[in-house]
Amino acid sequence: MSARTINSRFLLAGKVVGVLALLFWSVGPIYWALATSLTRPADLVSKAPRFWPEHVTFEHYARLFGAESVSQGNTVQSVWPQFSAALLNSILTSLAATVLTVAIAAFGAYAFVRLRFPGRNLVFVLVVATMAIPAYTVMIPLYRLMIMMGLIDTYVGITLIYVSAFLPLALWLMRTVYQAMPLSLEEAAWLDGAGRIYTLLRIVMPLAAPGLIAAAILTFLNAWGQFIVPLVFSPTLATKPLTVLIPEFVTRNYVDYGLMNAAGILAIVPPIILVIFLNRYLVSGLMAGAQK
Amino acid sequence: MTAQRILAARPAYQFGEAAMGLAFVLPIVVIMGGLVFMPLVTTVIDSFYRVDPMRAGEPFIGLRNYTDLMTDSNVQASWMNTFAYVVMAVVLETAGGLGAALLLNNIRRGRQWLLAATVLPWCLPPVVNAIVWMWIYNPSYGVLNHALISLGLLDAPRVWFNDRGTALFLVTLVHVWRMMPLTAIILLAALQSVPKELYEAAKLDGAGALKSFRLVTLPLISGGLAIALSQSTVFAFNLFDEAWIMGGSGLDTRSVIIQVYMSAFQNLRFSYGMALSLLAMIASLIVSMIYVLRVYRETRLD
Known part of the structure; x- marks a missing residue:
């Protein structure tokens, strides 16, 4: 064997090890959560280590969805009322924030790129600069403001805070999308007598669809995973999302890891679906969002 | 620069275009202004006061919070x-x-x-x-x-x-x-x-x-x-x-x-x-x- 083939085999082996390590690191913990959520409570606290569930059980999921169970002789109530309310809250606030953010960014970024109006650059720079300001910096005055306006623990309040937090990234993303679009397309439409609004809705936005999808995915994922905002602004189940509810399954007596892992697995289903089916848009959005 | 010549040749802003731009940006200004910039200014100002919901009054205390x-x-x-x-x-x-x-x-x-x-x-x-x-x-x-x-x-x-x-x-x-x-x-x-x-x-x-x-x-x-x-x-x-x-x-x-x-x-x-x-x-x-x-x-x- 020549030095070259030895070298390339070495390289191939290195790649294989690298791929396996990366997969183990990224997917391993999720596999473990799934395995835990399917393991019987008694097996979870057994001393013998197991890397897969010995007897697959759905009882943790059943408790989330309404079944009562018996633990140490006591009837354990189902957590369905809380779980379903939090799930609905998560879905509603994340979807509302996504729709609003993407709609505002789609029109706003177009204005920043194509329309000339007084204060254009100043507003854009100021808004994008807030990406560097952590949301936590303004949270305390925001709390007092929300109390004053009666928006604590309301969908409107939570959604508005999400929009203010995720709008700069969406605007930045949509601006790079519009900038990459040739002006000649729009000019051709105007020459044909199409108005500005018609051109924007019928010609520009369909072409910008991949960017809009990317912005929507990023916003949804950010909103879905938010913790500190609802921790402060959603004190009750009226608007409390899954991220705040799930850690509360830690009771005073014991930590129900089976239940928490089952709830966690359900909470990561939407993000996993997005990654599997729309990963292309997600990655392009992350790449565009990072290029400054 | 050509851009400057174009700007000089026609009015700085066309009314219809500027109005549309402002309309598109208005929601951004309202949301970001109200929920980020105003609170940010409040944060800076209030950090020199004693704002404490459990105590009456909000006196100016200078750099006390920081010290x-x-x-x-x-x-x-x-x-x-x-x-x-x-x-x-x-x-x-x-x-x-x-x-x-x-x-x-x-x-x-x-x-x-x-x-x-x-x-x-x-x-x-x-x-x-x-x-x-x-x-x-x-x-x-x-x-x-x-x-x-x-x-x-x-x-x-x-x-x-x-x-x-x-x-x-x-x-x-x-x-x-x-x-x-x-x-x-x-x-x-x-x-x-x-x-x-x-x-x-x-x-x-x-x-x-x-x-x-x-x-x-x-x-x-x-x-x-x-x-x-x-x-x-x-x-x-x-x-x-x-x-x-x-x-x-x-x-x-x-x-x-x-x-x-x-x-x-x-x-x-x-x-x-x-x-x-x-x-x-x-x-x-x-x-x-x-x-x-x-x-x-x-x-x-x-």
């Missing part, structure tokens, strides 16, 4: 913890992210799937990540102890969070698990913009893999590296979710943002928390600014 912060031992401990989080997270995310990006850049078959798997942790709610890892770290039944014992690396199960250094490291690891994908993607984008011919030229000049990495790759991805470094710094500075779920209000793992949250919403000292949150914001801005400037300057000399 109190300097001598508060809890605040000092939380600064030390945040400093440790930032250093460990930035080093691990950059090293791991660069490795993952190089690997992804050199793979042809199944790259989409490996990329999806790599990005996945970033997409999940940080709270769920923290819970999943807390179960992995569990002293009695956790898979980490099981695995280390069966590999013979550990004699008896360890209670990981009993030791401050270990606890900080393990919280960092969860944060790194979530944030490393972002570094990897930023660096992958940078790697893909390096022209292939440069590698061939380096090879012809007799440069080995390591040398061509140092002389070709590194200078050309420095822009992406600066962005990745400042991103990971800002996110590690603002670490809250993982540390709060895993360590709660415990001083061993308390970050500055947890301290802000506790000052404001548990001890109900609003303006004290505001002063601290301002300092945290300024610190993270300065540090990430340093990266960007230094990386740009150093690579320009190359």
